[in-house]
Amino acid sequence: MIRFNSVTKRYADGGVAVDSLDLVIDSGEITVLVGPSGCGKTTTLRMINRMVEPTSGHILLDGRDVTQIKPTELRRGIGYVIQQAGLFPNYTVLDNIATVPRLLGKTRRAARRQALELLGKVGLDPALAGRYPAQLSGGQQQRVGVARAIAADPPVLLMDEPFSAVDPVVRQQLQRDLLQLQADLHKTIVFVTHDIDEAITLGDRIAVMRNGGRLAQLAAPAELLSRPADTFVAGFVGRDRGYRALGFASAGHLPLHDEAVLRIGEPRGAARDRGQDGWVLVVQDALPLGWLRTTALDDAADDPVTPEMLNLGGTLADESGTLREALDAALSAPSGRGVVVHEDGTFAGTVTASEVLARIESRAAHLREQATR
Amino acid sequence: MSSDLPGFASLGRWLNDPDNWLGSGGLLAHLREHLAFTVVIVLVAALIAIPAGIWMGHTGKGILLAGGFANALRAVPALGLLILLIVELSPHIHSRTGVGNLLAPGALPYFIPAALVLVILAVPPMLTNTYAGIQAVDPRAADAARGAGMSPLQVALRVEIPCAMPLILAGLRSATLQVIASLTVAAYAPLVGGLGRLIVDGQQNLIDPSLGYPAMLGAGITVAVLALVADGAFALAGRYVISPGVSGRRIRGRGTAAPQQSTLTES
Ligand SMILES: Nc1ncnc2c1ncn2[C@@H]1O[C@H](COP(=O)(O)OP(=O)(O)OP(=O)(O)O)[C@@H](O)[C@H]1O
Ligand SMILES: [Mg+2]
Numbered sequence A: 001m002i003r004f005n006s007v008t009k010r011y012a013d014g015g016v017a018v019d020s021l022d023l024v025i026d027s028g029e030i031t032v033l034v035g036p037s038g039c040g041k042t043t044t045l046r047m048i049n050r051m052v053e054p055t056s057g058h059i060l061l062d063g064r065d066v067t068q069i070k071p072t073e074l075r076r077g078i079g080y081v082i083q084q085a086g087l088f089p090n091y092t093v094l095d096n097i098a099t100v101p102r103l104l105g106k107t108r109r110a111a112r113r114q115a116l117e118l119l120g121k122v123g124l125d126p127a128l129a130g131r132y133p134a135q136l137s138g139g140q141q142q143r144v145g146v147a148r149a150i151a152a153d154p155p156v157l158l159m160d161e162p163f164s165a166v167d168p169v170v171r172q173q174l175q176r177d178l179l180q181l182q183a184d185l186h187k188t189i190v191f192v193t194h195d196i197d198e199a200i201t202l203g204d205r206i207a208v209m210r211n212g213g214r215l216a217q218l219a220a221p222a223e224l225l226s227r228p229a230d231t232f233v234a235g236f237v238g239r240d241r242g243y244r245a246l247g248f249a250s251a252g253h254l255p256l257h258d259e260a261v262l263r264i265g266e267p268r269g270a271a272r273d274r275g276q277d278g279w280v281l282v283v284q285d286a287l288p289l290g291w292l293r294t295t296a297l298d299d300a301a302d303d304p305v306t307p308e309m310l311n312l313g314g315t316l317a318d319e320s321g322t323l324r325e326a327l328d329a330a331l332s333a334p335s336g337r338g339v340v341v342h343e344d345g346t347f348a349g350t351v352t353a354s355e356v357l358a359r360i361e362s363r364a365a366h367l368r369e370q371a372t373r
Numbered sequence B: 001m002s003s004d005l006p007g008f009a010s011l012g013r014w015l016n017d018p019d020n021w022l023g024s025g026g027l028l029a030h031l032r033e034h035l036a037f038t039v040v041i042v043l044v045a046a047l048i049a050i051p052a053g054i055w056m057g058h059t060g061k062g063i064l065l066a067g068g069f070a071n072a073l074r075a076v077p078a079l080g081l082l083i084l085l086i087v088e089l090s091p092h093i094h095s096r097t098g099v100g101n102l103l104a105p106g107a108l109p110y111f112i113p114a115a116l117v118l119v120i121l122a123v124p125p126m127l128t129n130t131y132a133g134i135q136a137v138d139p140r141a142a143d144a145a146r147g148a149g150m151s152p153l154q155v156a157l158r159v160e161i162p163c164a165m166p167l168i169l170a171g172l173r174s175a176t177l178q179v180i181a182s183l184t185v186a187a188y189a190p191l192v193g194g195l196g197r198l199i200v201d202g203q204q205n206l207i208d209p210s211l212g213y214p215a216m217l218g219a220g221i222t223v224a225v226l227a228l229v230a231d232g233a234f235a236l237a238g239r240y241v242i243s244p245g246v247s248g249r250r251i252r253g254r255g256t257a258a259p260q261q262s263t264l265t266e267s
Helices: A041-048 A071-076 A093-097 A099-103 A108-121 A126-130 A138-150 A168-185 A196-202 A221-226 A231-237 A241-248 A269-274 A323-332 A353-372 B008-016 B018-022 B027-059 B063-074 B078-092 B108-135 B139-147 B152-186 B195-204 B209-241
Strands: A002-010 A016-025 A030-034 A056-061 A078-081 A156-160 A188-193 A205-210 A214-219 A279-284 A287-293 A316-318 A337-341 A347-352
Touching (some): A041 A188, A071 A078, A093 A126, A188 A196, A205 A221, A221 A231, B008 B018, B018 B027, B027 B209, B078 B152, B139 B152
Parallel strands (some): A030 A188, A030 A205, A316 A337
Antiparallel strands (some): A002 A016
């Protein structure tokens, strides 16, 4: 656990970056510090590993005041990832990752062997081991940065906008992989971002900060979306928060409809018989592939159905997924029937938008009832 | 023999006499002195300039002062400075010891001012290159090194200096070449050896062109060759002391992972 006890940081030029901050960061969780530029997120983070010394107040790491620990020793026990990775250009990927184990006295051989194992863990091809940072893409560099931070298996990980310099697709992938890694490692992660969506995706808890390094709200993502503490937080969390909150509401057992599906390769003629309202779902080995418009199949009834003929617009909702997923599946399906799949990806049934909405409304009514009681 | 200006023919005759090669006053002996002086002077200058440059690059302090100093030095003629220092310093140096067969007994009062001039000339290129190199190190890499738990010395040795190595080496290279060339001037100080001795003495021997002129020419060519060899040696050294990740040089296929990219982006 990391505890901030009325911590203030005043820089030499007199500016107060963090103002008597009280904050508790629980172990084994991802706590995201989020807030507008210049609000003191980086300063807060860097005070934990003494890259910045507080002007007053105390920071306790598992009950120990960090100022009682030698900075080098403290930092070797805390992983640190920064924007654009900050890899050492003169070291290979492997030696970058081996940095902290080497500092802790491991032999080069042992540290490198361990580093090689880590490559796979952060989703990197072991063939990259001998490359230099300049030969990596931004996303790869960032992964090496994460591997370097966790190489000595520190219980705490500090991450300062680690994914902000890569494109949205890569960022999403990095976020997913971080969550997967965390499910494995259960580190205490303090993650800084100015992107509220990233905060909501990653955070077990989110600390929204306002200028002057003051805490505006500390809450779980769902609560932040449904009950922002004030207008600042509401404004920062932004629009669509009603819709986005559905992303934290389990869909429960939706009433699923069975569909007469068509297997890929079956004759096109069969589509017309099985179709419903002009659309039929096409599957391959029970995995949904896409929708086929039955009214457009006038000729060649004996020819097989091919993947090129399918409409791929619909998203898939997981059986045990969220209301947001289910609603999105229904809204995006050309047939209006959202495809729900089992955990193994096989077809479970379909659901319509109005059915999902009914579920949303009954849930909202339930919550209102609870609140008034 | 004609009374024309002496040419390469006289050099050939001069070189044909083994004594001019191998004798105590021959080319090789002077070359050995030249090399030894160069090494000592560059070493002393590097011991001053490189740590100072690292400190300046690190702290950002003293850069204006050093820059001004380096520029002012460019305007000072080496010979003038040499004469000034000999006049000012030599009378205060009383040691008459020699150093093996590199320094004759009694040469020290002249060698020290001469070496000092060359050290003063060699410091600025190394200093400015070193601090420029350290300053250009990616601040994020240095920050990450500190954040990983490196001590300030470890940050300097493992990250900052290796990243600044191309510029540090370039400074060392130009300082060395400058010392090799300028050592010839130092021979204006009495009793100081090196290839300059042959050139300066040769000038005074011009009355007898058959002796002085070929010695000057031979020594001059040797200085030029020495400079070229030193230049090549630095280029070669760069391949070993500069990390391929920093130089952007292609990484040789060794071990497990050959890079797939053929070129690196310069950084
Ligand atoms: N070394 C420093 N010296 C003086 N002031 C500083 C220093 N570092 C940060 N500040 C100031 O402290 C305040 C907080 O800075 P900080 O870097 O913690 O913000 P941040 O929330 O991380 O912002 P961003 O999202 O832009 O990274 C800012 O007003 C900044 O100008
Ligand atoms: Mg910041």
